[in-house]
Amino acid sequence: MTLLYQTHSPSARKALVFAHEAGLADRLEVVHQETSPTLRNEVVLASNPLGKVPTLIRSGQAPIFDSDIICAYLDTLHEGRRLIPSEGEPRWQALKLQAIAQGLCDSGIAVRWETVRRPEALRHPPLRDGHIDKLQRTYLWLERELDTATPLHVGHIAVATALSWLAFRQLPDFRSNCPRLRAWFDEFERRPSMLATPLSGETYDRK
Numbered sequence: 231m232t233l234l235y236q237t238h239s240p241s242a243r244k245a246l247v248f249a250h251e252a253g254l255a256d257r258l259e260v261v262h263q264e265t266s267p268t269l270r271n272e273v274v275l276a277s278n279p280l281g282k283v284p285t286l287i288r289s290g291q292a293p294i295f296d297s298d299i300i301c302a303y304l305d306t307l308h309e310g311r312r313l314i315p316s317e318g319e320p321r322w323q324a325l326k327l328q329a330i331a332q333g334l335c336d337s338g339i340a341v342r343w344e345t346v347r348r349p350e351a352l353r354h355p356p357l358r359d360g361h362i363d364k365l366q367r368t369y370l371w372l373e374r375e376l377d378t379a380t381p382l383h384v385g386h387i388a389v390a391t392a393l394s395w396l397a398f399r400q401l402p403d404f405r406s407n408c409p410r411l412r413a414w415f416d417e418f419e420r421r422p423s424m425l426a427t428p429l430s431g432e433t434y435d436r437k
Contacts, residue, residue, distance in 0.1 A: 232259045232287040233300075234274055238431040240335045240395035241297040242284040247387050248301045250423035252308045268435045298328060301384050314384045323377055327385025331392040334368055337361040338392075338401045347435055362402050369404035369411065378414045390418040398429040 233249075235242045249255045265271045265283055277293040278285040285295040286303065294303050305314045315321040344358035372389065393404065393415050405412045418424065 231257055231289070232261055234263045234277065234283050234285040234287065235260045236265060236283045236431075237262055238395075238398070238429055238433060239283055240338075240391050241282075241332075243395070243427050243429065244331075244388050244391040245284040245286075245297045245300045245304075246427050247391055247423045248313065248384065249304055250426055251382065251387065251421075252304055252313060253310060254304055254308055255426070257307075264434055266433060266435045297388075298332075301387075305384075311381065313382065313387070320380070320383070323380075324383040324385040327376070327383075328388040330368060330372065331385070331388035334365060334389075334392040334396065337364040337368075338396050338399060341365070341401055342399060342433075347433070365396070365402050366407075369408050372404075373408040373411045376411060376414060378410070386418065387423075390415060390424065394419065394424070395429060 233242075233246065235246065246255070246258070246260065249258055263271055263274050263283055265274055265281055267281075271281055274283060274285060275281045277287055278295040280295065282295065284297055284300055285293055286300045287293050294300055302314060305312055315324050338361075340361040341358055344353045344355070344361070376389065377385075393411075397403065404415075
């Protein structure tokens with residue numbers, strides 16, 4: 231399988247960390263591709279009409295895209311404990327945390343558009359501030375609600391990769407007000423799956 235990837239994408243990293251945790255990383259050829267809504271990437275578009283990473287290319291089968299779907303697919307390929315619980319409250323808790331993590335990334339990306347990516351004359355500070363508020367409220371929710379004592383699941387991976395990307399992009403931080411979350415995250419960052427997938431690089435919105 232080939233994973234179209236980006237070294238500074240939190241969603242792509244989530245899929246690759248998941249592959250490492252599931253013991254499947256050695257079955258993936260990871261190929262970096264630069265993508266942006268304002269810069270077409272024909273290689274990615276050939277497999278994904280959205281032009282986004284991650285996209286998983288499978289031999290003899292249709293490509294799969296979106297990190298949630300890629301993780302769900304990968305979870306069917308290994309013999310170990312499922313990282314996406316199959317039923318009951320553990321399933322809904324894991325998927326809820328995955329959704330929370332996606333919301334963190336969405337708000338972080340929005341803040342970047344309104345601070346560094348959009349031309350200054352087109353930036354809208356109230357929109358930036360609204361997304362910063364979402365980030366800060368979600369940090370406090372995670373401080374209270376994150377299930378740190380349960381076995382590793384996709385929600386943990388999603389939250390850790392989201393928080394790591396927010397720190398990488400120097401977006402509003404969670405550390406000062408969330409000691410429980412900080413301790414969990416610092417330990418998670420030392421996992422081999424995270425160490426094997428460091429973030430790097432910049433987003434290019436034009437050539």
